[in-house]
Amino acid sequence: MHDFKEQMEILCGGAEEVLPLDEFKVKFKRSIDENRPLMVKYGVDPTSPDLHIGHAVSLRKLRQFQKMGHKVILLIGDFTARIGDPSQRSVTRPQLSEDEIKLNAKTYTKQAFKILDEKATIIDHNSRWFSMMSFEDILKLTANFTVARLLERDDFYKRYQENLPIGLHEFLYPVMQGYDSVMLKSDIELGGTDQKFNMLAGRNLQKVYGQKPQVVITMPILEGIDGIQKMSKSLGNHVGLTDKPDDMFGKVMSIPDELMVKYFRLTTGLSKEEIETIKKGLRDGSLHPAEIKRRLAHEIVAQYHGSKMADTAEKEFDAIFKERALPMDIPEANLPSELFEDGKIWIVRLLTYIGFARTNGEARRLIEQGGVKLNNELIESTEINVAVYSGDILQVGKRRFAKLIRF
RNA sequence: GGGGGAGUACCCGAGUGGCCAAAGGGGGCAGACUGUAAAUCUGCUGGCGAUGCCUACGGAGGUUCAAAUCCUUCCUCCCCCA
Numbered sequence: 001m002h003d004f005k006e007q008m009e010i011l012c013g014g015a016e017e018v019l020p021l022d023e024f025k026v027k028f029k030r031s032i033d034e035n036r037p038l039m040v041k042y043g044v045d046p047t048s049p050d051l052h053i054g055h056a057v058s059l060r061k062l063r064q065f066q067k068m069g070h071k072v073i074l075l076i077g078d079f080t081a082r083i084g085d086p087s088q089r090s091v092t093r094p095q096l097s098e099d100e101i102k103l104n105a106k107t108y109t110k111q112a113f114k115i116l117d118e119k120a121t122i123i124d125h126n127s128r129w130f131s132m133m134s135f136e137d138i139l140k141l142t143a144n145f146t147v148a149r150l151l152e153r154d155d156f157y158k159r160y161q162e163n164l165p166i167g168l169h170e171f172l173y174p175v176m177q178g179y180d181s182v183m184l185k186s187d188i189e190l191g192g193t194d195q196k197f198n199m200l201a202g203r204n205l206q207k208v209y210g211q212k213p214q215v216v217i218t219m220p221i222l223e224g225i226d227g228i229q230k231m232s233k234s235l236g237n238h239v240g241l242t243d244k245p246d247d248m249f250g251k252v253m254s255i256p257d258e259l260m261v262k263y264f265r266l267t268t269g270l271s272k273e274e275i276e277t278i279k280k281g282l283r284d285g286s287l288h289p290a291e292i293k294r295r296l297a298h299e300i301v302a303q304y305h306g307s308k309m310a311d312t313a314e315k316e317f318d319a320i321f322k323e324r325a326l327p328m329d330i331p332e333a334n335l336p337s338e339l340f341e342d343g344k345i346w347i348v349r350l351l352t353y354i355g356f357a358r359t360n361g362e363a364r365r366l367i368e369q370g371g372v373k374l375n376n377e378l379i380e381s382t383e384i385n386v387a388v389y390s391g392d393i394l395q396v397g398k399r400r401f402a403k404l405i406r407f
Numbered sequence: 408g409g410g411g412g413a414g415u416a417c418c419c420g421a422g423u424g425g426c427c428a429a430a431g432g433g434g435g436c437a438g439a440c441u442g443u444a445a446a447u448c449u450g451c452u453g454g455c456g457a458u459g460c461c462u463a464c465g466g467a468g469g470u471u472c473a474a475a476u477c478c479u480u481c482c483u484c485c486c487c488c489a
Binding site for chain 1: 434436437438441442443444445446450451452453454455456457
């Protein structure tokens, strides 16, 4: 076992903020002295079950706690999800049914246990208390907050300043999240920096209810592979925990260079020193960015698929992008014979039929821009009919391939 | 309850009678380059087997030779005052 200082360092490493730090030290010390595990709360939104390496940032931190003998409470926000959170934008989120939520939560936990230790994890649901509350209970609860206080949250503050709408129920989210902490008597709550205000609300409420306030640990938000917006499935810039090794490798390779160090810090198990070396090497040019990025990709893939699969993914990546070879598995596209006339098919029709272009217009554009190859030969005209034999390879752009099968 | 503002393509957003399939940006796609699907640069970005036709500026009507633009009406959203 590491000593106290070392443990603290590990637990705080990569975190954006620990609020307040000395309280954390005290709690942590006492937990060791009394041999009593800390209860670390982590709230989960069961609306989108697919986890990505952005979620993994927090999950990995939780795992560190578990490794030191502490417990994680995975709180499924099933109550909130049932109401649907329309915060921001006008997009009304579909309200989820209880069954859907259950299913999502199940997928979620299954994926989370790729990182977390199931034995040291307690799963709970906030419907357990919220569904029992009366309006009177709610009023009593909300009386612990003032509007001025809630307006401190910078998201609310900004919207208020800019005359943008703030839904009343949105005001209640921090209240609810805080109440979760009361019900769970959590010692620590972990979450993204975007959760800071809500988590701090938990501290206030716990004090009101005579509990020792939780320590709040915020984790940085990981940008997606576009390097700009936060990683999210709906933005399509995510690296999913269940992505195939090849995809995972490729996606990581496409992050902007500037993000590499952050990714190392938040998504891999590399030590502080190793990361420092990388950082320096990149700065003085002694390390090649492409090499570093492939190491990053390898590290990440290895975590979820094992290092053997990571090796294969790396080789595959080289084959396609360095040597411009064909990938190993090319999806097959079946072409029924009625598509053909005299053994030939209009190239535009072929592209749309396979799904490489949504419309004929799009297919024409691809051809005009020199992005379409049949058996490695550039298609130069939109007005030709091509003969197709089983096993022929159709390629669009650099990375879309199909093996054509006639039947 | 009263007053005001807005709704344009995947998103943001310009356009106040014809030159509008609609500026600009973002995103997406393709090409070049290379170190990768980074960065940068260039091009494309409603549909149709296509020098034309069709569909489109919240919905429905109307005025006009001609409507994103003017009128009527409905819907939706927002703000301010009370």
